[in-house]
Each structure stands twice: as structure tokens, then as C-alpha cells.
Amino acid sequence: MARHRKPHTVPAVSVRARRQLAACLLGASALTATLVSxxxxxxxxPAPDRPSAGYSLPDRSGDVQLVRAER
Structure with a gap:
């Protein structure tokens, strides 16, 4: 018969490092997607038959202006 062994446990430091790495990669990919877009x-x-997205890109000053969508 097979022996039952104690299950392998991962050290808490390794689990924390993996979670931190995953969070950092997620943040970096979100920042990259934002910059690329x-x-x-x-x-x-844009299609003439569809309303605008509801916002305009900021000009050089960085202010965002809301745009009303016509219905």
C-alpha cells in the first residue's frame, strides 16, 4: 500500500511574495493599457450615428470636460 505523506506546505513568505508579484503585474498591465489607449x-x-462616449480627452492643461450625449 502507498504511504500517506504529510502534504507539502508552502512557506508564508513565498505565498506573500507571489501575491505581491501578481498585484504588481496587474498594476503594471493596467498602467500600460491606459498609456497605450x-x-x-x-x-x-467615430460613427456619425452614435453618441459620443460622454467625455472628451483632456487638453494640455489636463482638465476633463463632460459632453452631453444627444438622444
Whole structure:
């Protein structure tokens, strides 16, 4: 018969390091996606039959202006 062994336990330091690494990678990927979406121009102009997204990109001063969508 097979012997039953004590299950392998992962040290708490290793678990914490893995969680911290996962959180850092998630944050870095979110920041990268934000920067890429801000710098890449869309391939086509917005469709004329759809309302705007509800916000405009900030100008050089960094202020965001809300835009009313017409219905």
C-alpha cells in the first residue's frame, strides 16, 4: 500500500511574495493599457450615428470636460 505523506506546505513568505508579484503585474498591465489607449489614434473616425462616449480627452492643461450625449 502507498504511504500517506504529510502534504507539502508552502512557506508564508513565498505565498506573500507571489501575491505581491501578481498585484504588481496587474498594476503594471493596467498602467500600460491606459498609456497605450491614450497615445494610439483610432483607426477610423467615430460613427456619425452614435453618441459620443460622454467625455472628451483632456487638453494640455489636463482638465476633463463632460459632453452631453444627444438622444
Amino acid at each position: 491614450r497615445t494610439v489614434n483610432p483607426a477610423a473616425p
